[in-house]
Amino acid sequence: MSEGPAFEILPMRQDRLVELLQLRWPERSMLIAGRFVGPEDVEGIGAFTSDRLHGIATWLANGRVLHIVAVNSFTELRGIGIALVDAMMAEGRSRGMTLMRASISNDNVMALRFYQKRGFRLTALHRGIYDAMRQLRPSIPATGVDNIPIRDELELEHEL
Numbered sequence: 001m002s003e004g005p006a007f008e009i010l011p012m013r014q015d016r017l018v019e020l021l022q023l024r025w026p027e028r029s030m031l032i033a034g035r036f037v038g039p040e041d042v043e044g045i046g047a048f049t050s051d052r053l054h055g056i057a058t059w060l061a062n063g064r065v066l067h068i069v070a071v072n073s074f075t076e077l078r079g080i081g082i083a084l085v086d087a088m089m090a091e092g093r094s095r096g097m098t099l100m101r102a103s104i105s106n107d108n109v110m111a112l113r114f115y116q117k118r119g120f121r122l123t124a125l126h127r128g129i130y131d132a133m134r135q136l137r138p139s140i141p142a143t144g145v146d147n148i149p150i151r152d153e154l155e156l157e158h159e160l
Contacts, residue, residue: 007054007077009087012044020056024072031133031140032060032069032103042069045087047080057084066092066160068102071114085118092160099157105130106152107144115156124155 012020021039022028029036037060044058055073059066066088073080092100102120104111116122130150134140144150 007047007049007080007083009045009047009083012046012056014040014043017042017044017056017058021058024070027137027139030069031130031137032067036137037069045084045091047073047077047084049077055080055084057088059088061095061097064096064098066095066097066100068100081114082118089158089160098160100160101158102156104154104156105144105150106154107146107148107150109145109148112154112156115158118158120156120158122154123157126153126155127151129153 018039021042025039029038031037042058042060044056046053046057047055054075054077055071057071058069060069061067068085068088071081071084089100100120101123102111102115103126104115128151130140130152134142141150
């Protein structure tokens, strides 16, 4: 059985990262851990084959915590998300960080499964945070995947 194409995880140039995130974040910011974060606030890495970008992972560094902003795969290559999370863990450890945190909306069951399979544990429920944030930003959708109402934020952590 042959393996798929190999990819390399590399740091993203800040200007390129901001450009990509502005395409993905129409309002120029995302709700992360109860606050709005812009593309210029994050760091990131990409999964590349030759000159093609297959996925990116972004984070905020806060003290000894590396907070995942997003893990996105753009192609059908398998293992990109896992490799990106592993690379973020290695980056966090190399900086002396002790914890990696991810925050997801309650409708994002695929991300919940993904992070738990990687050893993350549920550590908090921020009940009603999306309802409250919708007061500041009415464009936050009321429903998400499978028409599940988006109300709460789940927080997961992995010790580094």
